[in-house]
Amino acid sequence: MVIRGNVEKAVNDYIKMHPEIINAMKYDILNMSKLSRRISRELNYNEISVRSSLNKLLNQKKNQDYTSKIDILLKNSKITLQDKITVVTTNSKIDGINFISATYLTDSIVYIIDETKNENLKFKPSVSLERDVSAIHIFSSMEIVNTPGFVMKINEKLFAFDINVLQLISCSNETIIIVRRDDAIKAYEALAGK
Numbered sequence: 001m002v003i004r005g006n007v008e009k010a011v012n013d014y015i016k017m018h019p020e021i022i023n024a025m026k027y028d029i030l031n032m033s034k035l036s037r038r039i040s041r042e043l044n045y046n047e048i049s050v051r052s053s054l055n056k057l058l059n060q061k062k063n064q065d066y067t068s069k070i071d072i073l074l075k076n077s078k079i080t081l082q083d084k085i086t087v088v089t090t091n092s093k094i095d096g097i098n099f100i101s102a103t104y105l106t107d108s109i110v111y112i113i114d115e116t117k118n119e120n121l122k123f124k125p126s127v128s129l130e131r132d133v134s135a136i137h138i139f140s141s142m143e144i145v146n147t148p149g150f151v152m153k154i155n156e157k158l159f160a161f162d163i164n165v166l167q168l169i170s171c172s173n174e175t176i177i178i179v180r181r182d183d184a185i186k187a188y189e190a191l192a193g194k
Contacts, residue, residue, distance in 0.1 A: 007045050011053040014039055019152055025058055032058075070153045074191065077140040081188040084115040087130040087167060087178060088123065097121060100135065101169050101176055112167065112178065133166060134184035136191060138175040145172060154191065161190045 015021050024030040036051040043050070088094070088111040098117040103110040112135060123129060144150045151170050154177065158165055163186060167178035179187045 007049045008053045008056065010043050010045065011039060011050055012057060014043065015057065023156070030058070069147060070149055073140055073144055073147060073150065074138070074153065075193060077138050079139075079188065079192045080137045081184055082114070082135045082137065083181065083184065085133050085135045085178065086113050086115050086118075087111070087133060088113055089128040089130075090124075091126065094121075094123075094127075103169060110167070112169075112176065130166070132181045133178050134181045134187075136177045136179065136184070136187055138177070138191065140173045140175070142173050151175065157190045158187055161186055163187045163190065 015025075021030070021035065032051060032054055036047050036054060039045070039054070040047040040050045082100075085100075088097070088099075090109050090111070091107070093109060094111065097111055097113060099111040099113050101112040115131075138154070140150070151168065154168075154175065155165060158177075158179075163179055163183045165177055165179060167176070169176045177187070177191075
């Protein structure tokens with residue numbers, strides 16, 4: 001026998017693991033029958049119970065705009081656009097490099113540098129350089145550290161404007177997004193609400 005609360009919790013947990021469903025709920029483009037069948041098949045629950053849980057969850061979501069807090073945080077953030085950026089990917093540390101951000105991965109280091117502060121720097125042929133990019137810096141209040149969905153909201157806004165994110169670094173209350181230089185102004189306007 002399946003306890004009702006267990007079905008609701010399982011459906012809620014399933015939805016949390018699939019943010020695309022949250023977006024479909026938000027924009028009211030959700031095929032409830034198809035989703036109910038999918039969830040009941042994957043979780044091995046009765047389809048009617050799953051559909052009932054989905055309806056309850058959908059009604060809750062309609063009465064609660066989960067993104068309004070994120071929108072306010074983004075609106076109150078300081079957003080700047082910086083050109084003359086290069087993304088440098090290397091297998092080893094580069095001495096003397098003046099970087100905006102350094103990300104140490106398992107087999108490489110990715111530096112985001114300001115070209116104007118590294119004019120005389122010579123790179124080895126093994127170093128990969130990605131030029132013609134821009135950085136968007138988002139400086140937010142520390143509240144974003146405890147607010148789920150902030151990075152998802154940023155990606156949603158850029159996706160809506162057909163902008164590809166090349167790099168995204170989010171640490172504490174600072175987020176850096178690297179986009180193609182041709183998309184920079186459009187990306188800035190999408191995030192700053194201009």
